[in-house]
Amino acid sequence: MNFVYHVEGGDFTNAGSTSSQVKRMLKKIGVSPEIVKKTVVALYEAEVNIVAHAYRGDITVDLEEDHIKIVLDDEGPGIPDIDRAMQKGYSTASQKVREMGFGAGMGLPNIKNNSDSLNITSEVGKGTRIELINYFQ
Amino acid sequence: MAEDFHHALKFKYDLCIGCSHCTGVCPTSAIHVEDGHPVLDPNRCVDCGRCYVACPMNAIYIEQDDFQTVYDYQYPVLLVPSIFLAQFEEKIRERTILSALLHLGFKYVYEVEKSVDFLKEYLRRDMEGGQAPCEKPVISSFCPAIVRLIQVKFPVLVDNIYLSKAPFDMTAEYIKKSLLEQGVKEEDIGIFYVSPCAAKIAAIKSPVGEEKSPVSGVINMNYLYSKVMRVIKTGEYQMCDESVRFHRLSKASITYPLTGGETKMLRTGRNLAIDDIHNVSEFLEKVEDEDIQDIDFLELRACDGSCCGGILTAENRFLMIERQRKRMQKCSEEVDAEDNDLLNYFDYLADKRHVGTVEPRSMDKMDDNVAVAMQKMKRAFEINQNLPQVDCHLCGYPSCKALADAVVNDKAQIQQCIFVQRAMEHYDLLTPKEAHDISAKVWGSKKTDPSIAKNLNL
Numbered sequence: 001m002n003f004v005y006h007v008e009g010g011d012f013t014n015a016g017s018t019s020s021q022v023k024r025m026l027k028k029i030g031v032s033p034e035i036v037k038k039t040v041v042a043l044y045e046a047e048v049n050i051v052a053h054a055y056r057g058d059i060t061v062d063l064e065e066d067h068i069k070i071v072l073d074d075e076g077p078g079i080p081d082i083d084r085a086m087q088k089g090y091s092t093a094s095q096k097v098r099e100m101g102f103g104a105g106m107g108l109p110n111i112k113n114n115s116d117s118l119n120i121t122s123e124v125g126k127g128t129r130i131e132l133i134n135y136f137q
Numbered sequence: 138m139a140e141d142f143h144h145a146l147k148f149k150y151d152l153c154i155g156c157s158h159c160t161g162v163c164p165t166s167a168i169h170v171e172d173g174h175p176v177l178d179p180n181r182c183v184d185c186g187r188c189y190v191a192c193p194m195n196a197i198y199i200e201q202d203d204f205q206t207v208y209d210y211q212y213p214v215l216l217v218p219s220i221f222l223a224q225f226e227e228k229i230r231e232r233t234i235l236s237a238l239l240h241l242g243f244k245y246v247y248e249v250e251k252s253v254d255f256l257k258e259y260l261r262r263d264m265e266g267g268q269a270p271c272e273k274p275v276i277s278s279f280c281p282a283i284v285r286l287i288q289v290k291f292p293v294l295v296d297n298i299y300l301s302k303a304p305f306d307m308t309a310e311y312i313k314k315s316l317l318e319q320g321v322k323e324e325d326i327g328i329f330y331v332s333p334c335a336a337k338i339a340a341i342k343s344p345v346g347e348e349k350s351p352v353s354g355v356i357n358m359n360y361l362y363s364k365v366m367r368v369i370k371t372g373e374y375q376m377c378d379e380s381v382r383f384h385r386l387s388k389a390s391i392t393y394p395l396t397g398g399e400t401k402m403l404r405t406g407r408n409l410a411i412d413d414i415h416n417v418s419e420f421l422e423k424v425e426d427e428d429i430q431d432i433d434f435l436e437l438r439a440c441d442g443s444c445c446g447g448i449l450t451a452e453n454r455f456l457m458i459e460r461q462r463k464r465m466q467k468c469s470e471e472v473d474a475e476d477n478d479l480l481n482y483f484d485y486l487a488d489k490r491h492v493g494t495v496e497p498r499s500m501d502k503m504d505d506n507v508a509v510a511m512q513k514m515k516r517a518f519e520i521n522q523n524l525p526q527v528d529c530h531l532c533g534y535p536s537c538k539a540l541a542d543a544v545v546n547d548k549a550q551i552q553q554c555i556f557v558q559r560a561m562e563h564y565d566l567l568t569p570k571e572a573h574d575i576s577a578k579v580w581g582s583k584k585t586d587p588s589i590a591k592n593l594n595l
Contacts, residue, residue, distance in 0.1 A: 040426060
């Protein structure tokens with residue numbers, strides 16, 4: 001089963017609605033609570049990244065019997081150095097942003113910790129593509 | 138599949154007029170209408186009692202044990218929530234109520250909140266120490282309707298449930314222990330809990346995560362209120378001695394059954410108290426979505442006004458809350474072991490305070506087989522897209538979505554939707570007679586009797 005959700009950059013009011021809908025589907029097909037939780041954490045983080053940093057994005061969800069594949073494609077500033085961004089605590093956020101409690105550099109590591117397979121590609125000035133897969137068993 | 142939940146809510150079909158008001162208010166969509174009467178899905182119902190409140194015919198009742206069983210025991214003990222007293226007008230004094238209760242045959246009367254100071258100590262140790270007792274936000278297990286709601290609707294959050302027994306359980310353990318120490322035989326002790334709601338009754342009859350409750354029987358709060366009022370009004374009781382009184386309780390104990398009763402015990406952290414099951418559902422949805430983070434402790438209660446809003450209370454909840462607060466102001470912060478003997482049993486109770494794990498039992502799962510569940514979900518989605526989204530209940534289900542789910546599970550037919558019926562009649566796919574018969578199956582023959590047209594002179 002395939003679903004496509006559109007995410008608008010800057011729309012914090014609705015941030016997280018895709019992960020909420022995906023959560024409902026996973027509950028319906030009887031995926032175990034641990035895997036539901038893990039998927040929600042990863043997707044929520046990635047979804048909010050689009051809202052916070054990109055102009056817009058599409059989230060394509062491919063639900064199969066034994067796994068879920070989620071592709072988040074955004075038009076945005078892109079990530080210059082993915083390897084560094086994957087390191088815990090690495091953040092490009094300014095001091096001002098950090099003082100407010102954001103930009104702790106845990107976003108991408110958190111997505112990684114909660115997905116079985118993760119692939120990130122990015123082009124600076126164009127956008128980022130995150131592909132994650134979680135298996136149900 | 139685990140054993141079905143025990144439910145304290147039952148329908149009286151002879152009184153039910155099949156109005157379906159219960160269907161619409163259920164927070165877990167557990168009720169649908171068949172043949173003019175509500176049908177309860179036992180795996181969805183959490184015994185919150187919203188349907189009981191909504192029923193205009195009093196056709197829903199809450200089961201209770203036969204009061205006569207009180208007299209089967211040599212030592213019948215009444216375990217009564219402090220809010221029981223808040224039902225009575227100020228002019229009826231505590232000693233009068235106590236005298237009436239003793240007159241009814243109870244040997245001892247204890248307030249449930251006697252164990253609150255004990256539980257407070259452990260809650261503080263668990264929450265204010267370094268290590269949280271379970272996943273955060275830690276969710277209180279005090280309200281049994283909430284525990285069941287999490288099991289069926291928010292299975293992702295079962296690991297967040299604080300596995301501590303409720304005050305009534307701990308006080309019952311204490312009563313039993315202290316009577317045994319006095320040489321009373323176990324079979325002579327009968328502990329009767331007075332319940333303000335259906336959920337507590339269901340929790341005693343089939344405890345979640347517990348083997349067996351020390352409580353021997355349950356009495357509904359409104360039933361006992363009436364019995365006490367009768368005794369008081371007829372004056373047939375003996376006023377008890379000055380020395381016989383309710384035990385002194387601390388401020389925290391009296392506050393406990395009110396909203397905020399648990400969170401107020403905590404001195405550090407982000408702790409939130411939410412009452413009313415619909416508010417709780419809304420909030421838990423967000424917690425499950427990871428939308429709400431960094432909360433330490435959640436006190437969640439199914440009734441508006443917490444236990445004062447329990448469906449079996451006899452007085453208006455706002456008045457009860459006011460009286461409870463007034464009583465609280467007269468209490469001292471701390472009560473010592475001299476006033477509250479239970480505190481002498483700290484170590485004994487500490488061993489008994491935990492409950493076993495709470496298992497998820499998702500109501501949303503469409504099938505045990507993932508592949509089949511996916512097909513069903515897909516089909517239900519397609520069906521639902523063609524339904525009017527009016528949620529009119531006329532198909533017998535609480536929402537269009539619920540009908541779509543029932544159709545894919547072969548529990549209902551799509552023609553039950555009156556919009557679908559009209560569309561089918563338009564294309565001669567259904568005769569008016571067939572459409573009528575389908576509705577009659579849902580609403581019963583009485584409501585759909587064609588003679589209605591004659592009676593209305595149409």
